[in-house]
Amino acid sequence: xxxxxxxxxxIVTKMHEWCLAAWGGTxxxxxxxxxxxxxxxxxxxxxxxxxxxxxxLAADGRDSELVATIIAxxxxxxxxxxxxxxxxxxxE
Numbered sequence: 001x002x003x004x005x006x007x008x009x010x011i012v013t014k015m016h017e018w019c020l021a022a023w024g025g026t027x028x029x030x031x032x033x034x035x036x037x038x039x040x041x042x043x044x045x046x047x048x049x050x051x052x053x054x055x056x057l058a059a060d061g062r063d064s065e066l067v068a069t070i071i072a073x074x075x076x077x078x079x080x081x082x083x084x085x086x087x088x089x090x091x092e
Contacts, residue, residue, distance in 0.1 A: 006043050
């Protein structure tokens with residue numbers, strides 16, 4: 001896999017501002033250090049394991065089922081209705 005294009009804080013902040021403008025919500029960054037950590041984690045994994053897949057970079061152990069579900073939805077392997085059931089079953 002070619003090295004991915006990494007998202008930096010400026011890009012993510014602009015994306016957040018765009019989402020706020022489109023759908024509303026609270027602006028600002030609650031914890032800049034946590035944001036920086038989250039943004040650097042995939043690159044750190046890639047630096048140590050360049051054979052890693054894009055799916056592994058996008059998810060940690062807790063999120064791998066979510067990523068697999070979203071990929072299945074995008075591939076047409078599950079319906080939106082089945083996704084809604086999955087979300088209800090996996091929500092707190």
